[in-house]
Amino acid sequence: MTLQDYLPCLYALLACAGFAVMFEIKKPMFILLASATGMVSWLVFLLLHDIGSEVARYFLATMVAALFAETFARLMKAPATIFLVIGIVPLVPGGGLYYAMDALIGGNYALFAERGLDTAAFAAAIAAGVSVVTSIVRMAMTGRMNRRERETKKEE
Helix, strand or coil, X not given: XXXXXXXXXXXXXXXXXXXXXHCCCCCHHHHHHHHHHHHHHHHHHHHCHHHCCHHHHHHHHHHHHHHHHHHHHHHHCCCHHHHHHHHCHHHCXXXXXXXXXXXXXXXXXXXXXHHHHHXXXXXXXXXXXXXXXXXXXXXHHHHHHHHHHHHHHHHC
C-alpha cells in the first residue's frame, strides 16, 4: 500500500476528533485515544479488502475498535463507551442509508431493498462485533474478580 492508501486513515482520525469535540469529551488524552481507535478501526477495515465479505470486514474492524476501547477504558479508568462510540464513527454505514432512502424516494424499490438490506447487515455486524468483545471482556473481568474473592477467603 502506498502513502495515498493511508490518507483515509488520517481523515478518519480527524473526523473522530471532530466528533469527540462535538460530543463534549473534555480531556485531550481521551480525544486522542478515541480518535486513534477510529483510525485503527478504519485501517483494519481497509486492510481486509481481500477477504471478500463486506459484512465480515465490518465485524472484524468493529471487534478491533471494541478491543481498543476496552483497553483504553481500563488504562484511563474511564467508561469504554467514550472510546467506542467515537471509534466506530468511520464504520457507520451512513452512505448506504442515504442511498437506500434516495432509491425509496425515487421509486426504485428493488435498489432500496438491496441497499437497505446491505446497510442493515453492516449495522448488525457492527453491533455483533461490539457485543462479542464486550461479552468476552466482561466474562474475563468477572472470572478475575471471582479468583480474587476466592484468594481473599483462603487468606482469612
